[in-house]
Amino acid sequence: ARVSLWGGRFAGGPADALAALSKSTHFDWRLAPYDLAGSRAHARVLHSAGLLDDATLQAMLDGLEALRADVESGQFVPEASDEDVHTALERGLIERAGADIGGRLRAGRSRNDQVATLFRMYLRDEARTISALVLDVVDALVAQADRHLGVAMPGRTHLQHAQPVLLSHHLLAHAWALLRDVDRFRDWDARAAVSPYGSGALAGSSLGLDPEAVAADLGFSTSVENSIDGTASRDFAAEFAFVTAMVAVDISRIAEEVVLWATKEFSFVTLHDSYSTGSSIMPQKKNPDVAELARGKAGRLIGDLAGLLATLKALPLAYNRDLQEDKEPVFDAVDTLDVLLPAFAGMVDTMAFDEKRVESLAPQGFSLATDIAEWLVRQGVPFRIAHEVAGACVRDCEAHGIELWDLGDDDLLRISEHLTPGVREVLTVEGSLASRNAKGGTAPARVRDQLVSVKAVVGAR
Numbered sequence: 001a002r003v004s005l006w007g008g009r010f011a012g013g014p015a016d017a018l019a020a021l022s023k024s025t026h027f028d029w030r031l032a033p034y035d036l037a038g039s040r041a042h043a044r045v046l047h048s049a050g051l052l053d054d055a056t057l058q059a060m061l062d063g064l065e066a067l068r069a070d071v072e073s074g075q076f077v078p079e080a081s082d083e084d085v086h087t088a089l090e091r092g093l094i095e096r097a098g099a100d101i102g103g104r105l106r107a108g109r110s111r112n113d114q115v116a117t118l119f120r121m122y123l124r125d126e127a128r129t130i131s132a133l134v135l136d137v138v139d140a141l142v143a144q145a146d147r148h149l150g151v152a153m154p155g156r157t158h159l160q161h162a163q164p165v166l167l168s169h170h171l172l173a174h175a176w177a178l179l180r181d182v183d184r185f186r187d188w189d190a191r192a193a194v195s196p197y198g199s200g201a202l203a204g205s206s207l208g209l210d211p212e213a214v215a216a217d218l219g220f221s222t223s224v225e226n227s228i229d230g231t232a233s234r235d236f237a238a239e240f241a242f243v244t245a246m247v248a249v250d251i252s253r254i255a256e257e258v259v260l261w262a263t264k265e266f267s268f269v270t271l272h273d274s275y276s277t278g279s280s281i282m283p284q285k286k287n288p289d290v291a292e293l294a295r296g297k298a299g300r301l302i303g304d305l306a307g308l309l310a311t312l313k314a315l316p317l318a319y320n321r322d323l324q325e326d327k328e329p330v331f332d333a334v335d336t337l338d339v340l341l342p343a344f345a346g347m348v349d350t351m352a353f354d355e356k357r358v359e360s361l362a363p364q365g366f367s368l369a370t371d372i373a374e375w376l377v378r379q380g381v382p383f384r385i386a387h388e389v390a391g392a393c394v395r396d397c398e399a400h401g402i403e404l405w406d407l408g409d410d411d412l413l414r415i416s417e418h419l420t421p422g423v424r425e426v427l428t429v430e431g432s433l434a435s436r437n438a439k440g441g442t443a444p445a446r447v448r449d450q451l452v453s454v455k456a457v458v459g460a461r
């Protein structure tokens, strides 16, 4: 027979079709350990309020412990008739501790404050797990930056050659973005560390239970100021979903570059065999599937965030059943990052750069033209004119099929009286790189400093 939590008012049980719609155990079961922790804390607070005597508390905690062990071993699982994780665990407790003891635990709490609390606990744990996985990707980027310190590459804007930069500088740009995502999880945690337990269905509890005690018991820093807010708000979930989507988007930007770098045309990297796939028909193929999946999964995580926000939009206070839809998008985001990030870190860590190839392209595409303009500025020429002159050098080179450093002394003077042979000093990749030596710049000395600071930041996380 179908057991429900609200028998008294109803003449019969729910229709099968309603039960099928209502059911959430197939996805919320992962919250079971948190529900059990919440139940232990709730039992203790009922006891502190004088609502359970010592023996009853002990019997309840024993029952919960037996249930915890059975959940952990897989011996206790939801039945077809259990609506959600909370219903299933109440049944499990009653089976172990008896209906009298098991039936006392529900006093002063509602699934509304329960689920709001458990979901926060679960996400706080996952935020730590995901942060560690993101840091593994950062480590892989830093290791590559370390390995190739000093190697120049074509820096791009609009995907066109722009100015030479150090390969390490480029890789570390991705590392900083990911470190901010790790920081976002930390900032988020301070807001998520507030317990809704004690909010009841929406109005709080009349039983003299201390929400702060439950909060402390469950590792929260405090309890909510407003029970309606405690049961109805899901911005903590939306913000978590945003951070996971941002991680995926940041990863996808690396992924897109890896896909390009691994093409014949770029030939910047070779992916390790263990992080590449082949083709069932074309024997020569070596495909960057890890990077492509990363790119693809980012779309999925954006969808998770958008779906959750759509669920929350215009939802009146307080709890509405729509809120049961808050979990799957976030669980999907968590599960996706759990498989994506380790593979991505492995791919980044093991990809082999063709240093010579990367470096040989650094000065191509007239990427030193800005250096001519800035050299002229240092000679006292207004930038507007300097820009024109450097542009004229490029036009001249294009017309003759030569590079900037091939311009002879006469050519230079013909283009502008300011272009004395001294300009040649900056017409090398080394000169260009070394000149960008303010904080944050791509000069080798600054990138060495950057490696030191990035490692310090990673160490502190």
Ligand code: ARG
Pocket: 024, 084, 111, 112, 115, 319, 321, 323, 324, 325
């Ligand atoms: N399983 C529900 C959820 O995840 C909690 C149950 C609250 N149900 C209710 N009828 N108040 O949101």
